[in-house]
Amino acid sequence: MAADFKTAQPVEYYRQFLKKDVRPDGRELGEIRSTIVNIGSISTAEGSALVKLGNTTVICGIKAELCTPTNDEPKKGFVVPNVDLPPLCSPRFRPGPPSEQAQVVSQFIADVLKDSKMVNHEDLCIAEGKIVWVLYCDMMCLDYDGNVIDACIISLLAALRNVALPSIEVDEETAKPKLTSSTSSTMTVQSLPVSTSFAIFDNSILIADPTNEEENLATGVVTVVTNECGELCALHKPGGSSLSESQIQECVKRSFSRGDEIRKLLDETFNSLDR
Amino acid sequence: MPLDSKRIPGPRESFPVTNFISTEKDNPDLVNDDGTRHDGRKPNDIRPIFLRCGIISNAKGSAYIETKDTKVTCAVYGPRQVVRREDFKLTGTLTCDFKFATFSCQKRQQHMQSSNEKDLSLIVLQAMEPAVCLEKYPRAQIDIFITVLQNGGSALSAAITCASAALAAAGIEMYDVVVGCSTRQIGNTCLVDPAYDEEYNSKTGGKNNGSLCLGLMPSLNQVSAFIECGELETEILMQSIHSCVDGCMRIYPVVRQCLTKSIKSLQKHQDGT
Amino acid sequence: MLFLDWECNCDIIQFILLLGDRLGRCEHYASGNGTYVRQQCIYSSLAGFVHEQENDDKLPILNVTREEQHTVIPEVGSIVTAKVTNINPRFCKCTILCVEDSPLKDKFRGMIRKDDVRATEKDRIEMYKCFRPGDIILAKVLSLGDAQSYLLTTAENEFGVVLAESEAGVNMVPISWCEMQCPKTNIIEFRKVAKVQPQHILTS
Numbered sequence: 157m158a159a160d161f162k163t164a165q166p167v168e169y170y171r172q173f174l175k176k177d178v179r180p181d182g183r184e185l186g187e188i189r190s191t192i193v194n195i196g197s198i199s200t201a202e203g204s205a206l207v208k209l210g211n212t213t214v215i216c217g218i219k220a221e222l223c224t225p226t227n228d229e230p231k232k233g234f235v236v237p238n239v240d241l242p243p244l245c246s247p248r249f250r251p252g253p254p255s256e257q258a259q260v261v262s263q264f265i266a267d268v269l270k271d272s273k274m275v276n277h278e279d280l281c282i283a284e285g286k287i288v289w290v291l292y293c294d295m296m297c298l299d300y301d302g303n304v305i306d307a308c309i310i311s312l313l314a315a316l317r318n319v320a321l322p323s324i325e326v327d328e329e330t331a332k333p334k335l336t337s338s339t340s341s342t343m344t345v346q347s348l349p350v351s352t353s354f355a356i357f358d359n360s361i362l363i364a365d366p367t368n369e370e371e372n373l374a375t376g377v378v379t380v381v382t383n384e385c386g387e388l389c390a391l392h393k394p395g396g397s398s399l400s401e402s403q404i405q406e407c408v409k410r411s412f413s414r415g416d417e418i419r420k421l422l423d424e425t426f427n428s429l430d431r
Numbered sequence: 432m433p434l435d436s437k438r439i440p441g442p443r444e445s446f447p448v449t450n451f452i453s454t455e456k457d458n459p460d461l462v463n464d465d466g467t468r469h470d471g472r473k474p475n476d477i478r479p480i481f482l483r484c485g486i487i488s489n490a491k492g493s494a495y496i497e498t499k500d501t502k503v504t505c506a507v508y509g510p511r512q513v514v515r516r517e518d519f520k521l522t523g524t525l526t527c528d529f530k531f532a533t534f535s536c537q538k539r540q541q542h543m544q545s546s547n548e549k550d551l552s553l554i555v556l557q558a559m560e561p562a563v564c565l566e567k568y569p570r571a572q573i574d575i576f577i578t579v580l581q582n583g584g585s586a587l588s589a590a591i592t593c594a595s596a597a598l599a600a601a602g603i604e605m606y607d608v609v610v611g612c613s614t615r616q617i618g619n620t621c622l623v624d625p626a627y628d629e630e631y632n633s634k635t636g637g638k639n640n641g642s643l644c645l646g647l648m649p650s651l652n653q654v655s656a657f658i659e660c661g662e663l664e665t666e667i668l669m670q671s672i673h674s675c676v677d678g679c680m681r682i683y684p685v686v687r688q689c690l691t692k693s694i695k696s697l698q699k700h701q702d703g704t
Numbered sequence: 705m706l707f708l709d710w711e712c713n714c715d716i717i718q719f720i721l722l723l724g725d726r727l728g729r730c731e732h733y734a735s736g737n738g739t740y741v742r743q744q745c746i747y748s749s750l751a752g753f754v755h756e757q758e759n760d761d762k763l764p765i766l767n768v769t770r771e772e773q774h775t776v777i778p779e780v781g782s783i784v785t786a787k788v789t790n791i792n793p794r795f796c797k798c799t800i801l802c803v804e805d806s807p808l809k810d811k812f813r814g815m816i817r818k819d820d821v822r823a824t825e826k827d828r829i830e831m832y833k834c835f836r837p838g839d840i841i842l843a844k845v846l847s848l849g850d851a852q853s854y855l856l857t858t859a860e861n862e863f864g865v866v867l868a869e870s871e872a873g874v875n876m877v878p879i880s881w882c883e884m885q886c887p888k889t890n891i892i893e894f895r896k897v898a899k900v901q902p903q904h905i906l907t908s
Contacts, residue, residue, distance in 0.1 A: 163801045163807045198534060200537060211488040217534025217535075224442070234441055244576035258437075290445045292441060292533065294533040299486070301489065368489070510777050510810075511812075604723075607723060651724060
């Protein structure tokens with residue numbers, strides 16, 4: 157019976173739950189699904205991380221390659237983030253070129269990466285004007301159950317911190333790159349932005365970390381990105397229903413506490429790896 | 432390469448590190464003097480297999496297989512209505528999409544499906560088609576999506592095993608599961624379940640140098656897929672096939688165990704609600 | 705083992721079987737759902753539980769079922785729940801949400817032609833007075849139709865609109881075979897109303 161009600165009138169079904177300040181999966185309105193991070197599981201990548209946010213699973217693999225820098229910025233390397241939402245992860249995606257949603261998420265993450273200065277692009281320089289690193293950061297969704305932005309940003313952050321680049325120098329005589337030592341160096345990630353997404357239900361109720369179902373029924377979404385210094389990096393609210401100032405404040409506040417939780421989780425995971 | 436406007440663009444061209452730094456092994460022979468392989472296995476040992484069903488919540492059925500360095504995930508969707516009118520058939524249609532993740536290999540893969548991946552899609556599809564009772568799904572389409580997360584050798588055979596486990600977990604009616612296994616033949620030595628550096632490449636010539644991949648339906652005792660490359664003498668080929676079938680029979684219990692487990696957890700789930 | 709002594713309906717004992725497993729010979733059993741026959745033997749085609757079903761004087765039927773809902777696709781004669789998406793004077797299009805009582809994971813397209821809306825006064829049917837987009841209807845699968853959609857019919861008393869929202873966004877109450885009323889504004893709208901059969905109403 158409940159299943160029929162849900163298929164026939166999903167919005168009404170949700171309203172019944174939200175009246176009692178609870179969601180059909182048992183979470184409170186501001187509660188975020190449990191987050192699991194697994195770092196360095198893909199050995200063919202220079203850095204990798206798998207993030208599970210409830211059922212939503214995103215794997216980020218970073219491949220490093222060499223290239224020549226642009227003439228304008230001879231000392232700067234490249235970081236190329238791309239989000240892939242393959243048909244594997246949900247029945248809503250079809251094979252073919254990236255969907256509109258994948259393009260939007262990719263662009264948003266590229267903007268966050270650039271604006272928050274996660275990576276110092278000059279760290280990626282090998283020989284000025286000649287050769288620099290390019291990091292291809294590909295985030296692939298393996299299971300789509302809503303809130304893919306948050307999962308992508310956490311996986312990107314964890315994978316970047318996991319990157320180990322071989323030491324390379326340019327040979328003076330042949331002008332070709334050569335390996336200087338077999339040890340690889342880790343990269344410093346300068347800032348640690350974490351995003352928190354909310355869905356707006358019925359133009360007024362805010363729910364944190366929406367699932368796929370909740371995203372489909374929502375009248376709007378907000379994503380707030382904050383970093384470890386207590387600064388706001390980005391606030392993304394693509395249209396939808398309007399929010400009051402106090403509601404935005406509440407989102408930002410929740411995002412700060414969530415950011416600290418995630419950074420702590422990542423630190424713990426890295427510490428357990430080192431041991 | 433044409434510009435891809437739907438993705439974040441990188442620099443115009445870039446080169447993998449391996450182009451400049453030789454990664455050649457000190458020991459080009461695949462078998463050590465004491466008869467073991469580089470990773471310490473005996474020639475006919477398979478790597479330990481981890482197989483689990485039901486890892487993708489949105490899919491009808493899904494499976495993940497890990498054999499040490501090879502990690503493959505597979506999702507099955509459907510039966511759903513055919514999208515294109517031309518594809519309409521009175522029996523069911525099976526489709527398969529095989530993709531290496533960009534970071535899965537030593538060399539970075541492109542986002543677009545390469546011809547090699549299209550080829551592998553077709554091989555897996557043809558391996559699955561004889562096993563699925565397609566006449567029970569008129570007018571419907573069943574989609575298999577395979578992504579290789581890490582290619583540590585024998586990705587195709589792992590994909591075949593993974594896809595059939597996902598189909599079975601999806602409750603698609605099948606005559607039998609298909610179990611995949613690969614072998615690499617060098618001279619008289621047959622290496623079962625080759626690792627990445629043991630896989631066949633045409634550069635290392637020589638007599639009786641080749642590899643084969645086989646999809647076996649164990650209870651029917653029929654072969655649904657067979658791919659061979661390289662040059663092998665008939666007698667050696669027969670030996671290699673036998674080792675491959677033998678490998679499949681060793682993988683089969685793992686598949687059975689995994690499916691039994693998935694049904695049990697399904698039942699527990701039902702009792703709980 | 706947990707499953708070997710897991711009994712239900714006294715004469716049915718279930719245990720786990722995997723596809724390709726041999727269940728028995730054709731002389732002793734008849735092949736049922738989730739099984740196939742090959743060389744006079746019955747094999748399982750599903751990973752699930754086996755049931756032995758008594759069949760009067762004939763051979764007992766062997767069925768293999770999974771605990772979850774069997775993979776359903778609409779068949780001729782099955783009753784479906786659908787949502788109206790598109791209407792024109794000749795037919796109405798809908799997406800099938802449920803087959804019998806199991807919700808579909810992937811939606812199928814359905815179509816109701818003007819002639820199949822009701823059994824009487826077929827020449828006087830006006831589609832706009834029967835369905836509106838967004839209505840939830842009960843219908844029966846008439847035929848598998850073409851590649852695009854299944855052909856559905858509501859030409860029976862128990863089929864038609866079961867849930868409809870008025871323009872004010874409130875669920876309307878049926879007041880006759882062809883009218884529904886909004887409890888908020890009291891506006892009457894036309895629909896092909898279904899007489900929901902009591903045996904089809906589930907109480908949870």
